[in-house]
Amino acid sequence: MFFQLVVPLISLITSVGAILLSYIAFQKNYHADIQPIIVFYPISNSDNKYCWYAKNVGKGPAQGVLITGSKNKKEFLQEQAILFPTIMQDEIIKIGWDISNNGLIAIYSNIYRKEFTSVCVNNKNTLLNGNKYKYLKAEKPMWKLDKDEYKPNLM
Numbered sequence: 001m002f003f004q005l006v007v008p009l010i011s012l013i014t015s016v017g018a019i020l021l022s023y024i025a026f027q028k029n030y031h032a033d034i035q036p037i038i039v040f041y042p043i044s045n046s047d048n049k050y051c052w053y054a055k056n057v058g059k060g061p062a063q064g065v066l067i068t069g070s071k072n073k074k075e076f077l078q079e080q081a082i083l084f085p086t087i088m089q090d091e092i093i094k095i096g097w098d099i100s101n102n103g104l105i106a107i108y109s110n111i112y113r114k115e116f117t118s119v120c121v122n123n124k125n126t127l128l129n130g131n132k133y134k135y136l137k138a139e140k141p142m143w144k145l146d147k148d149e150y151k152p153n154l155m
Contacts, residue, residue, distance in 0.1 A: 035059060
């Protein structure tokens with residue numbers, strides 16, 4: 001009698017566990033499939049000066065993208081922060097300033113409002129979960145700037 005109750009109960013628990021694990025795996029994969037990833041990269045021009053670009057290499061739009069530079073590797077510049085409304089998948093944004101050996105940062109969210117931080121220092125891009133620099137606020141939306149204002153002087 002005991003054996004007749006235990007085997008179906010173990011089967012039921014195993015089935016419920018498998019369904020729960022499948023649901024969790026589906027949710028993680030679904031959200032990863034639409035995660036934006038902003039990376040920065042330089043391209044040299046005819047004067048052998050570098051121009052920096054930001055590209056969304058992820059699989060979803062990056063929303064409310066704040067981009068700024070730095071004078072050193074730890075302190076990012078509030079006064080240089082520019083807000084871009086959305087950077088679509090595979091879209092490239094030209095960053096109009098030369099950062100030399102300094103850094104760039106992008107803070108953005110996906111369509112579910114999950115925040116990410118991309119940091120580029122010494123030509124190495126790092127993606128961090130969450131907004132690691134909450135003190136940064138964009139005071140200059142890009143749609144209110146002239147093209148020349150995209151080129152802040154960070155030297």
